[in-house]
Amino acid sequence: MTLPDGWVMVIGLEVHCELKTATKLFCGCPNMFGDEPNTNICPTCLGLPGSLPVLNENAVELAMRIGAALNCDILASTFHRKNYFYPDMPKDYQVSQYDEPINLNGRLDLPDGFRVGVTRAHIEEDTGKSTHVGGDGRIHGATHSLVDYNRSGVPLVEIVSEPDMRTADQARAYVTELRAILVATGASDGRMEEGSMRVDANISVRRSETDEFGTRCEIKNVNSIRSLGRAIEYEAARQVGLIEAGDRVIQQTRHWNEQQGRTITGRVKEDADDYRYFLEPDLVPLDPSPEWIASVRSELAVLPATRREAVAAATGADASATAVATVVDLELDQLVLGAVAAGADGRIALARASNEVAADAEGGRGLDVAAFTAVIAMESASEITATQAKTVLGELLADGGGDPEAIAAKHGFEAMDGSVLDSVVDKVIAANPNEWQRYKDGDAKVTGFFVGQVMKATGGKADGKAVTAALVARTKA
Amino acid sequence: MSESPTTAIDIAAAVRDGRVTAAEVVETHLAAIDAREAELHACNAVLADEARAAAGRGDAARAAGATLGPLAGVPVALKDNMCTRGIPTTCSSKILEGWRPPYDATVVTKLQEAGAIVIAKTNLDEFAMGSSTENSAFGPTKNPHDVTKVPGGSSGGSAVAVAAGFAPISLGSDTGGSIRQPAALCGVVGLKPTYGTVSRYGLIAFASSLDQIGPFGATIADAAATYNVIAGHDPRDSTSYAGAMATIGAAELAGDVSGMRVGIISELVGAEGIADDVKRRFTEAADALSAAGAKVEETSVPACVYGLSAYYLIAPAEASSNLARYDGVRYGLRIEADNITDMYTQTRTAGFGPEVKRRIMLGTYALSAGYYDAYYGKALKVRSLIARDFAAAYEKFDVLLSPTAPTTAFGFGAKTDNPLAMYLSDVCTIPSNLCGDPAISVPFGTGDDGLPVGVQVLAPALGEPALFRAAAALEGSAP
Structure with missing residues (x-):
């Protein structure tokens, strides 16, 4: 699917990846997918009163590897609290890097040479996992919800791209390449199906004669690279349809529904959410030594x-x-x-x-x-x-x-003697004069016919390339 | 047991020497609690069974030849915002009623390892927000010197526990004066150590960048002995100081201040609302240090006057975030409702008292988009100005001096209708929290009403040795 002539899509991606550390970001609980719910928990990752976070050094190391692999500046950084209420977030704030992230100003080159800017790649903690029972699977309308805090406090790096991509193929290639980098550096296992890598796509459209970006929508719940392409194409077409019908795009979060193949309205974001960010007072600034940064860069796996x-x-x-x-x-x-x-x-x-x-x-x-x-x-x-x-x-x-x-x-595989092959080829040509005439007249399609006949006659022992060579030689005889 | 030892140091020595058993010490103090707790309401929980069991273990260990710790057999009361494994920890809030922490705060572990015996969890202003202990959801604590008066707060229960002899030592937490102000009003010693020297792990947060645990004692020596036990680096607290910390010993407790440079903070002595009788005692205290050989001068710490304003933006801002977790989802109070938003709202409406709600709203507002720069952001700038001005003062002085509280203990209800008047109770104590420096309140005589007056000694970060030296001198010369 492509957009109608005269339209351009603009795509920026936010990729969350879980870091492959042994323990969580701020406590010693195992960072393990798929365990019995609520078994890998402690006062800190449950946000119990009086608990405090202690930063996992290995998570910092892996975050710096991602920064190095994406050609980022690796900087002194701080942590903030992002305040909002949600039952799977035990402190009702998320500890995340805000205006001073560890990695800034990077880039990722796609295999075809197209360069995508990487705005930042920062560290944050994951939330627990909610399962809303009853209703349509979302919290509103559910009869009750189950929360598994095993994932609470798992280290994440969020990699934010510039809105540089213009096609769904580029977005797919970006995620494919990013995933390969994350795996190669040992930072993450990049498993989209297990949620260890999650992609949100910011999409807008504009008419090709303008440079001004349109209103964007953020697409969530995209669980595979294939779905990403489908979701982007659907969403861009939806937005073009709205504008061409004289309507307007409303900035909002939309959820990709894989079965229905469409995006569905989530939260409407006319005004920016107020998360009341402020510096996390339970943590100290993170200031990796130049030696540490240099060793991460020099020991980085071959990309x-x-x-x-x-x-x-x-x-x-x-x-x-x-x-x-x-x-x-x-x-x-x-x-x-x-x-x-x-x-x-x-x-x-x-x-x-x-x-x-x-x-x-x-x-x-x-x-x-x-x-x-x-x-x-x-x-x-x-x-x-x-x-x-x-x-x-x-x-x-x-x-x-x-x-x-x-x-x-x-298996009795052996090279067929050239004279044996020659005699078989001659016999096949003799038996099929019409086809041979077409071949000589330049009909390449009958090549396969002759090769097949020779294979049949030799019990599959002939080399296809040798047969073709013999045929060519005979046209010149 | 004719002459029961009363200070922590004497009790520990007697227990170590076998002159008294931990069990006897515990019974003596449980009897003191029995005698006055109904009247004073210092305790949210008296842990008689646990204390007797711990005393039994301590005595058995001694009988088995174990080496006893520096606080062997010493009963200690803990402010009820410090986590005790399996024992309810309420912050004097309905929202945490019935919650039992699955872990001990680091200070609790350190005290127990030193041989101390937790005998009670003490009352406080809800979530440590207040200056009179009137904000407790479980009712106020009364001043043992005059039960018609408040004990101060927020660590009122811990101050009273020591003043009434329920325990020789106790722990409080100090975010803007919550150890020093009740210490002054109850006539005991109260120390707010340097931020980072005592682990906050297991202290239920009010305002994380300001909160600090510290001891109460009847004597400077007991406060010092307790500080020596609870101070130290804790890898569980990222803000814990990792360098060397001084141990307070005989040298400091001798109180030799000859040649010490002592600055009187003119902005605090002259602050609005400092009562004349408090000023008179303060002047006597300064004169006493001078007489003991210190060089005492007035000095200015100009940004000090903005401390209260900055504090009442920073502390509520942090509190609004720290108290978000009390949402009814995982523990504590839950008011059932038809949907998650109503459950949150009804739980928090029913669970928090009015002062906590006021501060959550103040803090939420101060951090909101469009207001952050004007309020929270500006308060942070003031905070750094105050730190700068104190650092400048400490280039000229070893310690600084001020009254601890503007008045002696006031009556119940006297300030509950006027939050600003209540907030002014902490005008002298707040600056130390904003710059993270240590400060101590030392009893120094009484006011015109016969109630205790406290004098505050302030020192630069990690300046506890000088702080204790000056405090010991004041103790020695107190009327």
Whole structure:
């Protein structure tokens, strides 16, 4: 879906990610998803009278890693209280960074080179989780509510982008890339389905001849990257429809309904909420030493973009190619780079890694580089066909290792003698004169027909590329 | 047991030496409580069973040869805003009635490790908001020197517990004078230590940046011994001071002030409403220090006069946030209603008293968009000005001196209809909270009505040694 001509959509994203710390942000309770409700709690994360917060050093470390990975300035910062009443927030205020966040002024480059500004990435505490029973699942109209405080006080980093994105694809690419960065740096496990990464989208539309932003709506409850794209496209179209009908967009929070495929009015935000922010008096300013910041920057994991460039350089593929992204996302890039370093053909190594190995990524990450290299070498030397190479790889992955040559021998895979192939090709051509005439006249579509016939005649042992080469050679004879 | 020891130091020494058992000490004090508690209402709870059990454990430990702590067998009363595991902790509010904390405040643990025995939880102005203990949801506490008079507040119950001999020492909390003012009105010693030297973990917050726990004692030495036990870094409190803290010993308690530079804060001595009899006693106190060899001069701390105004924006602002959690969802009072908003409203309407509601509203207003800069923001600037002016004064003086409270104890209801008049009770004590510095109130004779007068000694942050030195000198020369 695209907007009608003359309209531009403007997208900014707020991504909350739970940090992968052992304990919560301000207490020693385990930071664990999926445990029995209300088992990982203590006076501090329950906000009991008299309890006090103590900042988790590891959460600061992970937040700084995110800042470093997003090219932010990492700064001295403070914590504020954001005051509002909600039953799953035990103190009825949230401790969050406000006007002095730890990370400011960053950027994230999408694989196609498009640059998205990152306004800030700040630390805050998560709330508990409410389940509203009865009604439509929201607090108003519920008969009662259940609250699980296991999530209360889990460390979050909120990453706020500039409103730089103009298409749903860019928004998807941004979240995909951000998620890869969070996982690569060890800051978060990036699981949208478990809520450890949550995306809110701010969307507005404007006519292309103006530079002035339109009124925005914030879309919440988007639980997958696919839903994000759908929600953005739906919402932008809704706003264009309103304006073209002479109506206006009202600033508000809207909820994405996955089943109905539409956004639904939440809270209307004509005036900004008054959260009465003030400096959290129970915490002291956070001022990481220059040495600490420097060590976080220098010890930062190699980022996905850099790894994609390495794979591209080694294999001759484009850094923005899907296959390259796949092997990096699945942590199979070392396998490919190892094989290429050992002399394997880069193009074939990338193809096998991003398809057959990717289908069993966990097995692939444990695959012996030498064995993988041997399979690629056999295929590129035409000792076995591509189909046979896939079979050998499949067995290596299924068995957790093995000797590729022995597997090939066991199946009777061997290079077909050139003269045998020639005679089969000649026979197939002779048996199909009409098709051969079309082929000679330049109808590329019959190539597949001939390859298929030769495969059938050889019991699948012929190499498709060799057959094509033989066909081409005969047109020139 | 003909000569029962009465001070904490003497009791601990006697218990250590076996001249008296902790059990006997506890019974003596329970008897004192029995004799006057019905009349004074200092206690929200008398923990007779718990105290007897703790005394039994202490005596058994001694019999088994254990080394006893510095407060062995010493009964202590705790202001009822300090968490005690399994024992109701109410803040004298209906909203917390029946709530039993699942943990002990750090100060409670430290006292118990030193051998002290918690004998009572004491009454206070609801959530420590007040200067007379009249704001308690459970009824006021009475001044043991004249039961028609208030004991001061908000730690009125803890001041009375010591003044009436219910316990030789007690703990209070001081946000704007809530230890020092009742100490003055009840004729006991009350210390507000340097912010950060005593852990706030387990102290139910009123205004977090101002709250500080401190001891009451009948003597300077007992206050010092208690301070030595409760002070120290606590990793559970991020605002806890991590550096070295002085222990108060014989050197300070000897009260040698020769050569000490003492400044009289002219703005506070001349403040509106300081009664003539209080001024006279104050002058005698200053003269006594001078006679003991101190160099006493008047000095100016100009921003002091804005302390009260800044305080009544900062403290309510923090309180409005700190008290949000009493919402009926998890613990304490809940008034059932048809929806969450009504449940919140009805619970808080029924659970909080009028002064708490007044301060929540003041603080909410002061933090609101459009008003923040004019009120809360400006108050923070005043706060830093006050700190700057005190720092300047401490370049010339080791300690400063002022009256603790403008008057001796006043009658019940005398100021309840006029919040501003009540707030003026704390005009001399508030500045120390705003700058985080220590201050102590020392009894110094009586006023024209025969009721106690207190003199306040102030010192720079971590200046407890000088503070105690001057306080001990005053104690030694008090009429």
